Amino acid sequence: MNARIExxxxxxxxxxxxxxxxxxxxxxxxxxxxxxxxxxxAFTKAELLKRWWVPRSMGMTLLSCEVDARVGGKYRLVxxxxxxxxxxxxxxxxxxxxxRLAWTNDEGGEGGSVTTVTFEEKDGKTLVTLLESYPTxxxxxAAGTGAADAMVExxxxxxxxxxxxxxxxxx
Amino acid sequence: xxLTGMKKHIGVxxxxxxVTTKKIGRVRTCQLGPRRLEEETxxxxxxxxxxxxxxxxxxxxxxxxxxxxxxxxRKNRK
Numbered sequence: 001m002n003a004r005i006e007x008x009x010x011x012x013x014x015x016x017x018x019x020x021x022x023x024x025x026x027x028x029x030x031x032x033x034x035x036x037x038x039x040x041x042a043f044t045k046a047e048l049l050k051r052w053w054v055p056r057s058m059g060m061t062l063l064s065c066e067v068d069a070r071v072g073g074k075y076r077l078v079x080x081x082x083x084x085x086x087x088x089x090x091x092x093x094x095x096x097x098x099x100r101l102a103w104t105n106d107e108g109g110e111g112g113s114v115t116t117v118t119f120e121e122k123d124g125k126t127l128v129t130l131l132e133s134y135p136t137x138x139x140x141x142a143a144g145t146g147a148a149d150a151m152v153e154x155x156x157x158x159x160x161x162x163x164x165x166x167x168x169x170x171x
Numbered sequence: 172x173x174l175t176g177m178k179k180h181i182g183v184x185x186x187x188x189x190v191t192t193k194k195i196g197r198v199r200t201c202q203l204g205p206r207r208l209e210e211e212t213x214x215x216x217x218x219x220x221x222x223x224x225x226x227x228x229x230x231x232x233x234x235x236x237x238x239x240x241x242x243x244x245r246k247n248r249k
Contacts, residue, residue: 016223034233052228
């Protein structure tokens, strides 16, 4: 009965913060309403991970999701992208149950980032701190949200700007 | 693109503040200009939104599992 009342009133939505720590590093934090043990599970079990990892706004469907969350274990996520499916994959480099997780992002070849996540439980809630560390500033700049799309958009805008400026300077 | 064409493009970018250039000897070096700051803010905000959406979904999954665990515990106690 208590559970029903809780879910009806709805848990408080926590804030997600993003901070650029350095040229090559971005830190994301968010408190999740649940114990670290369960949050950790949601990060490391394929059947749970695939339920939340792909935001709707990315406009992609997950075709497959394989996760072997052990040090040296691999993960592989395949998305239904155009013109062909896109795979994201890498290796777990640190797995400390309920407190720390780190993996490499190898789909980009040499320029891949390392993601380190820490889980800190307090009063039944878990503070998730996620550090994305890129090998170079350029690699970080190229990331963001759907790097390719963002770049196309940026170049389109630059094109428009150049045309507008060309016209206004009477060329 | 010809060198003249390139110079023209860079000139336009420089006037808008997207790029600054510096000539040392025969080499002109281009750098991103002050306009970059706005892009940076937009970039961080896109990044934040992506993770925010992800974590909203994670919240739902974790809430469901937490409730399930509580009700399982209750059953086991009986």
